[in-house]
Structures are given as C-alpha cells and as structure tokens.
Amino acid sequence: MNKKPRLVILGGGFAGLRLLYRLHRKFDITLVDPRSESLAKPMLPEVAFSGKPISHTRFPLAPIARRSGSHFVHASAVAVDPSSKSVRLSSGDSMNYDFLVIATGAVKDYGAIEGLEEFGYSVCDDLHAPRLFETISSFRGGPIVTGAALSTWGSKVAAPQLKAPCEGPIGEVIFMIHHEMASRNTPHTITAFTPGEVFFEDVGDSVHQALNPMLQTVGVEVLTQKVVTQVHKDAVKFADGTEIEAALAIVIPPYVGPKVVSDSGLGDEMGFLPVNEQMQSLEHENIFGAGDATALSMPKLGHIAVHQADIVAAGLRRAVGEDVAVPHYRPEIFCIMNQGGTDATLILSDVLFGGSRDIAKRGSIAHLMKWSFDSWSYHTRGHLPPDLLQEALEFALK
Ligand SMILES: Cc1cc2nc3c(=O)[nH]c(=O)nc-3n(C[C@H](O)[C@H](O)[C@H](O)COP(=O)(O)OP(=O)(O)OC[C@H]3O[C@@H](n4cnc5c(N)ncnc54)[C@H](O)[C@@H]3O)c2cc1C
Structure with missing residues (x-):
C-alpha cells in the first residue's frame, strides 16, 4: 500500500x-x-x-x-x-x-500600545475577554473608549491595505456594552475611534448607511483617523497629541x-x-x-x-x-455582529474586492444564525455549518 x-x-x-x-x-x-x-x-x-x-x-x-x-x-x-x-x-x-x-x-501585539496591558482591556483572547467581564460586572459607569490600533502591512502581495484588520469586534463592543449598561441603568458615554478614514473601512456605502443610524441610536461618538499610542489609567492618547478621558478603554492591538x-x-x-x-x-x-x-x-x-x-x-x-x-x-466580508440581547446585524460585502454585494440585515434572525453557527461549531468540534449542507446534498445525491 x-x-x-x-x-x-x-x-x-x-x-x-x-x-x-x-x-x-x-x-x-x-x-x-x-x-x-x-x-x-x-x-x-x-x-x-x-x-x-x-x-x-x-x-x-x-x-x-x-x-x-x-x-x-x-x-x-x-x-x-x-x-x-x-x-x-x-x-x-x-x-x-x-x-x-x-x-x-x-499575533496581537499588545506591547505596541504603551499601558494597554496594564490599564486597558481587549476581547481578542481567552485571557482578556474574561478579565473584561470581571471589570464590567463591577463597572459603575463613566466614559468608555474603544477602537482598533493601526496595523501596517507588507508589500509582497496585492491585498487591501486596511488600517485596522478587523473592526467587527469593535462594533460588538459598542452595541453589547451599551446594551449591558442601559439594562443596568449605568450612566456612560461611548467614544469609538478608528485609524481609518471611515469606521468599518472594509464595507461599502450601503452597509455604512445601515450602520450609521444604529451607532447614532446608541449615542456613540465616532472619531476617524485616530491612531492610538497609549492607554493610561483614565485616558487614551493618540498620535496627533489628543487624548480622551476613559474610565474603561477597550482596544484591539496591532496585528503582526x-x-x-x-x-x-x-x-x-x-x-x-x-x-x-x-x-x-x-x-x-x-x-x-x-x-x-x-x-x-x-x-x-x-x-x-x-x-x-x-x-x-x-x-x-x-x-x-x-x-x-x-x-x-x-474573498468577501461575512460576519454577524451581536448587539446585545437577541439583536444582531448580518453583514455581507464584497465591494472591497470589486464586487457589488453590500448588505446589512438587522434582527433576531441574524442573532439566531450566529448562535446556530457558534453552537454547531462548538458541538461538532470545529466543523462549520456548510459542511452539514454539503454532506446532506451528497447524501441526497447518493
Ligand atoms: C473578538 C474577535 C471577534 C471576531 N469575530 C469574527 C466574526 O464574527 N467573524 C469572522 O469571520 N471572524 C471574526 N474574527 C476573526 C477570526 O477570529 C480570525 O480571523 C480567525 O480566528 C483566523 O483563523 P486562523 O485559523 O487563521 O487563526 P486562529 O484562529 O488565530 O488560529 C491559529 C492557531 O495557531 C496556533 N499557533 C500560533 N502560533 C503557532 C506556532 N508557532 N506553531 C503552531 N501553532 C501556532 C494558535 O495557538 C491557534 O490555535 C474575530 C476575531 C476576534 C479577535
């Protein structure tokens, strides 16, 4: 053999x-x-x-x-x-x-942002996410600042040169923390920053037109072209010399x-x-x-x-x-952004790659889809739902 x-x-x-x-x-x-x-x-x-x-x-x-x-x-x-x-x-x-x-x-380069490990929080791994949960559980309110750090990329392949590699989690931070604070009547403000010219730079106008009113509804202030350099005990500092007061700073570090x-x-x-x-x-x-x-x-x-x-x-x-x-x-952007409770928005967009699909659908069906995807993947040890469809099709054709 x-x-x-x-x-x-x-x-x-x-x-x-x-x-x-x-x-x-x-x-x-x-x-x-x-x-x-x-x-x-x-x-x-x-x-x-x-x-x-x-x-x-x-x-x-x-x-x-x-x-x-x-x-x-x-x-x-x-x-x-x-x-x-x-x-x-x-x-x-x-x-x-x-x-x-x-x-x-x-690799998430936490060390690239001074003070991030000591004073800031993140959601990117299984050490930082539970640590953030502990802090939020006893958070008494105040200004919340969140955003992605600037990442830079090499030049050997023709891939989009995004300023932030993945801002979907920041969207989830905004909506989920607002949902949590509102349900506890905890006074808070949320400021989101992005190193890009626009928040969610990997999707097109239609998705932005759908997302912007959602961001306004939760009262978030969005600051663009902000490159985070330091996280202090009570502030986040940027490369342009500005700083924002922060009782809680949640940052996605640069990727290397x-x-x-x-x-x-x-x-x-x-x-x-x-x-x-x-x-x-x-x-x-x-x-x-x-x-x-x-x-x-x-x-x-x-x-x-x-x-x-x-x-x-x-x-x-x-x-x-x-x-x-x-x-x-x-390639295409396909993700489901949880927004607290049973609310979520599904985003499907390929305009970054020259396509014409640019869709955002909000509702509990999107939340159910994410829940189903996550549950399926967890219980089948990393299989993804399309496998099921593919296998069902192959079974039917046998
Ligand atoms: C908070 C958050 C939310 C996200 N939400 C979404 C979402 O909704 N939808 C979506 O599509 N994407 C989402 N992403 C992005 C997604 O998680 C990543 O794109 C995806 O995990 C990448 O898969 P991967 O297999 O390339 O790497 P990973 O999932 O990072 O797996 C890499 C593996 O390699 C191992 N490894 C590392 N170094 C070595 C080494 N030297 N030798 C051997 N093994 C090594 C690691 O331990 C790890 O197990 C999210 C990311 C974050 C941080």
Whole structure:
C-alpha cells in the first residue's frame, strides 16, 4: 500500500481545523499547536459582555486529531527549513513534511500600545475577554473608549491595505456594552475611534448607511483617523497629541505576523506569509498558508480563513494526483455582529474586492444564525455549518 504524503499543519484554529477535516483521509496529518484547545474568537465578545462561560469557546485538539487518524503535537513551531522540508518545535524535536500549511493566525501585539496591558482591556483572547467581564460586572459607569490600533502591512502581495484588520469586534463592543449598561441603568458615554478614514473601512456605502443610524441610536461618538499610542489609567492618547478621558478603554492591538514565519525568513516586511491566490508560498511550492497568518488575508476574518483553507485543501488534493477543481479566490466580508440581547446585524460585502454585494440585515434572525453557527461549531468540534449542507446534498445525491 502506498504511504500517505505527510502533511504538517501549524495551528488548530479556523483554517487548520478546516484543513484537517478536509484532508485526513488523504494525508498523514500532524497538527501542531502550542494550545491544547482550539479557541473560537468570534464568541469572545459574548464572554466579555454576556458572561458566556469561556469553556464554551474552546475545545480540545488532541481528540480531534486522534479520531481522524491524525497526530497532535502540543508545541510551538519555532522554525521552518524549506530546504530539508522540516519544522523545528519548541520541544526541541523536529519533524519532516511533504507539505506544510502555516495556519498560525496573527499575533496581537499588545506591547505596541504603551499601558494597554496594564490599564486597558481587549476581547481578542481567552485571557482578556474574561478579565473584561470581571471589570464590567463591577463597572459603575463613566466614559468608555474603544477602537482598533493601526496595523501596517507588507508589500509582497496585492491585498487591501486596511488600517485596522478587523473592526467587527469593535462594533460588538459598542452595541453589547451599551446594551449591558442601559439594562443596568449605568450612566456612560461611548467614544469609538478608528485609524481609518471611515469606521468599518472594509464595507461599502450601503452597509455604512445601515450602520450609521444604529451607532447614532446608541449615542456613540465616532472619531476617524485616530491612531492610538497609549492607554493610561483614565485616558487614551493618540498620535496627533489628543487624548480622551476613559474610565474603561477597550482596544484591539496591532496585528503582526507569526514569529515562526519571520524567524524562518518566510515573511514579508510585517512577518506575514506572502502567498498567491492558490494560497501557495511565493517561494516554496510545498508550503501553503491559510488564514490570518497570510499576507493575502485581509481583512483578518474567520470566514476568509476558511475560504483560503478550502483552496489549500483542493490544491493539495490536486498535488497528490486527484482530479479536483481548485476554487477561485473570492474573498468577501461575512460576519454577524451581536448587539446585545437577541439583536444582531448580518453583514455581507464584497465591494472591497470589486464586487457589488453590500448588505446589512438587522434582527433576531441574524442573532439566531450566529448562535446556530457558534453552537454547531462548538458541538461538532470545529466543523462549520456548510459542511452539514454539503454532506446532506451528497447524501441526497447518493
Ligand atoms: C473578538 C474577535 C471577534 C471576531 N469575530 C469574527 C466574526 O464574527 N467573524 C469572522 O469571520 N471572524 C471574526 N474574527 C476573526 C477570526 O477570529 C480570525 O480571523 C480567525 O480566528 C483566523 O483563523 P486562523 O485559523 O487563521 O487563526 P486562529 O484562529 O488565530 O488560529 C491559529 C492557531 O495557531 C496556533 N499557533 C500560533 N502560533 C503557532 C506556532 N508557532 N506553531 C503552531 N501553532 C501556532 C494558535 O495557538 C491557534 O490555535 C474575530 C476575531 C476576534 C479577535
């Protein structure tokens, strides 16, 4: 019997798990991750503002690998050597691959904003979101300031150069914290800042026209072209010399590329992996990338990470001789922004990529969709609902 080709996947997030589920029958897969549990980041605002248990946002990786006949290595990849096709791990071990997928996500550079770790809050991981929940639980009111820091990007691929990689969570912060404060009759003001020329710079006019009245209704003041530099005990400071009083500052830090990519000399100027639209490294044909770790992924969204993983999966199946079509790279913004209670807005837009779809739909159906998506993903250990539709279709056609 022919041995299966060795596929090493770095990272068990949205992209890495999608690949594992798509390819485990065809490849001898080793999944490498320094976390023992996958973390569903889109659920973190609910942890921070609605008290969702943090345990509902993560699930263990080792059993997923075991059940699919794959291997799980609980370690960080620290260096990739394309010439020997090997990956060095934090444990000191090395492993060889026939194909490598880098799906390590992006690094949130909290240290780049002075005072953020000490005085500020974030919703980006499973340490910061519960910490924010604790603070909000006893928050007695005052000015709340929230926004994303300026991120900068490399120049090796033609991806949109957004000032902020993902402002959807800031939208959730605004609406969910307002909902919480209003329901507790806690006096507050909300100021949102963006480094971009417009808040939500990745969508078009129709979505802005839908979102702006919603922002006005909750009384939020939106400041554009504001580059946060420091978070103090009671203020947020900006590069233009201004500052805003803040009893609570919630900031998304700048994103930078994963260290393993830059340390291996595989990254662009900001350490992201440059890939073509087949998600293949520009320099090494056996190395692929998917998700936030890649320079092409812009904005940094789980929806785009999964689309990229599907392209990688098809490309790898072709590489081992299967006659499958590789999907074209067609990124779009698709996200559901929770707004407190059972309210949410679904946003679908591809104008950033030259398309014409630019839709925002508000209502409890959108909330139900997000709840269904999150629940499905949690209970099926990282499968996504389209899998169900696809499998139902395949079952019906059998
Ligand atoms: C608060 C918040 C809300 C969001 N909401 C949405 C939303 O509603 N919709 C949406 O589409 N997107 C949303 N996003 C964005 C989405 O979470 C990311 O785009 C998505 O997680 C990227 O998937 P990924 O697989 O590329 O990376 P990740 O999900 O970050 O996974 C990367 C994995 O790689 C591992 N890893 C890191 N370094 C190494 C290493 N050296 N070696 C091996 N493994 C490593 C990590 O431990 C992690 O498990 C949100 C993000 C945040 C922060």
